[in-house]
Amino acid sequence: MSEADGLVRLRQPIGVTYNWSAGPNATSHLAGLMNGQFVGKRCPSCALVYFPPRNGVCPKCAKILAGDVEVGPKGTITTFCIVNVPFLGQKIKLPYVAAQILLDGADISMQHLIQECEAEDVRIGMRVEPVWKDKSEWGATLENVQHFRPTGEPDRVMGAESGAS
Amino acid sequence: MALRDIAIVGTAQRPSEVNSTFTSVEILLPVIQQLLDKVKIERSDIGFWCHGSCDYMSGQPFSFVSAVDAIGAWPPIIESHVEADGAFALYEAWVKIQTGEVDVALVFSNGKTTSGPIDQILSLQTDPYMVAPLKPGFDALAALQARACLEAGVVTERQMAEVAARSRRDARNNAVAYTKGNESADDLLAMPYTLNPLRAHDCATPVDGCNAIVLAAGDVARRLAERPAWIRGIDHRIDTQRLGARSMIESSSAAIAAQKAGVARDRIDVAELHAPYTHQELLLRNAMGLSESTHINPSGGALVANPAMAAGLARFAEAAESIFAGSADRVLAHCTSGPMLQQNLVCVMEGE
Numbered sequence: 001m002s003e004a005d006g007l008v009r010l011r012q013p014i015g016v017t018y019n020w021s022a023g024p025n026a027t028s029h030l031a032g033l034m035n036g037q038f039v040g041k042r043c044p045s046c047a048l049v050y051f052p053p054r055n056g057v058c059p060k061c062a063k064i065l066a067g068d069v070e071v072g073p074k075g076t077i078t079t080f081c082i083v084n085v086p087f088l089g090q091k092i093k094l095p096y097v098a099a100q101i102l103l104d105g106a107d108i109s110m111q112h113l114i115q116e117c118e119a120e121d122v123r124i125g126m127r128v129e130p131v132w133k134d135k136s137e138w139g140a141t142l143e144n145v146q147h148f149r150p151t152g153e154p155d156r157v158m159g160a161e162s163g164a165s
Numbered sequence: 166m167a168l169r170d171i172a173i174v175g176t177a178q179r180p181s182e183v184n185s186t187f188t189s190v191e192i193l194l195p196v197i198q199q200l201l202d203k204v205k206i207e208r209s210d211i212g213f214w215c216h217g218s219c220d221y222m223s224g225q226p227f228s229f230v231s232a233v234d235a236i237g238a239w240p241p242i243i244e245s246h247v248e249a250d251g252a253f254a255l256y257e258a259w260v261k262i263q264t265g266e267v268d269v270a271l272v273f274s275n276g277k278t279t280s281g282p283i284d285q286i287l288s289l290q291t292d293p294y295m296v297a298p299l300k301p302g303f304d305a306l307a308a309l310q311a312r313a314c315l316e317a318g319v320v321t322e323r324q325m326a327e328v329a330a331r332s333r334r335d336a337r338n339n340a341v342a343y344t345k346g347n348e349s350a351d352d353l354l355a356m357p358y359t360l361n362p363l364r365a366h367d368c369a370t371p372v373d374g375c376n377a378i379v380l381a382a383g384d385v386a387r388r389l390a391e392r393p394a395w396i397r398g399i400d401h402r403i404d405t406q407r408l409g410a411r412s413m414i415e416s417s418s419a420a421i422a423a424q425k426a427g428v429a430r431d432r433i434d435v436a437e438l439h440a441p442y443t444h445q446e447l448l449l450r451n452a453m454g455l456s457e458s459t460h461i462n463p464s465g466g467a468l469v470a471n472p473a474m475a476a477g478l479a480r481f482a483e484a485a486e487s488i489f490a491g492s493a494d495r496v497l498a499h500c501t502s503g504p505m506l507q508q509n510l511v512c513v514m515e516g517e
Contacts, residue, residue: 020224055190055234059238
């Protein structure tokens with residue numbers, strides 16, 4: 001408690017610790033990341049492949065996701081934004097690109113960073129591949145991937161062939 | 166405006182467990198599927214979905230949004246969520262059907278009560294300026310109330326032990342209950358205090374669980390259930406959040422809600438009271454004027470299985486099932502929320 005300007009101020013932080021469970025259906029996804037693999041899940045009803053596997057459930061069909069499917073490691077940028085705004089705790093040099101990436105074989109995209117190219121060269125359809133951190137830094141997280149970078153392959157035209165529509 | 170006749174036509178509950186490794190969505194999905202199969206309807210027959218849960222329990226803002234994955238939101242559906250017990254979601258669904266926009270609603274609720282310190286989490290419901298920073302603990306607040314009731318002679322420790330003994334005995338016949346026992350009140354009175362004047366058995370058992378209920382109007386309800394549990398009265402009242410500004414030895418909000426719901430109009434065969442502490446059941450019985458002829462909590466009640474945010478809707482499920490089974494004709498379902506019975510929702514249902 002402190003007194004300043006005639007006011008009594010009280011600071012009383014409240015913290016709560018939880019045991020979070022990924023659930024049996026998403027565990028293979030996290031285990032895959034610890035081995036440097038992208039493991040998604042297939043819906044037994046509509047056959048869409050989810051990476052990440054959300055909560056282990058297909059939201060379209062309300063069915064528990066079944067088989068593991070390895071996807072990627074390469075993918076295609078489906079949309080992106082260029083971040084120019086500095087904010088507290090920022091770790092990456094501005095400007096940088098945050099993109100939605102559709103890994104090959106997956107039907108939903110996921111967000112990651114694009115580096116090793118000029119921000120203005122990033123485009124929808126650009127082919128990218130992961131750059132992994134040193135193995136000693138790996139955990140059960142997509143942060144094992146430092147960022148994605150362009151592969152130099154021809155762009156992929158996003159359209160009817162993609163399940164991400 | 167004339168009210169529409171609305172009834173509970175089906176219920177499903179997941180057996181209680183602790184430290185579940187499933188996600189909330191994985192817990193909910195099979196129960197909702199089981200309910201749809203039971204009532205013999207498709208997801209496309211549901212006009213309105215309403216969900217009760219609490220983000221503070223999962224520690225993730227907007228975690229309730231992911232629960233929509235459990236109900237299949239394609240093609241688009243009409244759904245809503247209350248940051249409260251599923252019983253309040255049932256109240257919203259009842260209002261939705263009253264508007265005439267829909268005839269069938271599915272209400273569901275879930276609580277992974279054991280994934281965090283529920284005693285601390287629930288006490289965050291208190292006034293954030295004057296009370297929450299003191300971190301009073303939810304059980305400790307109930308203990309203050311119990312102490313006041315004992316000192317005033319409103320309840321006795323023996324009566325409290327009798328409530329616990331009866332609940333634990335009845336729980337033996339309930340597949341979804343968690344704590345079961347065959348102790349006498351004397352056995353329980355010999356146990357040590359955990360939060361004087363409360364003993365362990367005076368406090369509800371935190372469990373992970375979920376449940377779901379289908380509500381339907383008029384002839385649709387008659388088609389979906391052999392003996393629907395018709396909602397004849399439903400009312401929700403709230404006492405002040407200022408703990409020192411209300412009487413701890415009575416529940417005026419429960420009394421008003423019961424009166425408005427029409428509890429006293431006829432005898433009540435079964436009352437499923439959401440009382441997470443033994444003395445609170447006694448306070449609720451007094452407030453609602455329930456007589457000795459009413460069978461209180463044949464399920465064992467929240468004392469033996471308290472999935473937070475789902476335990477109130479479980480009371481509706483249990484009460485409705487006794488109508489379905491023909492073992493009761495007029496029943497009461499109740500849900501409380503907040504510290505020391507701050508909020509009370511009372512519903513009277515009847516069989517035809």
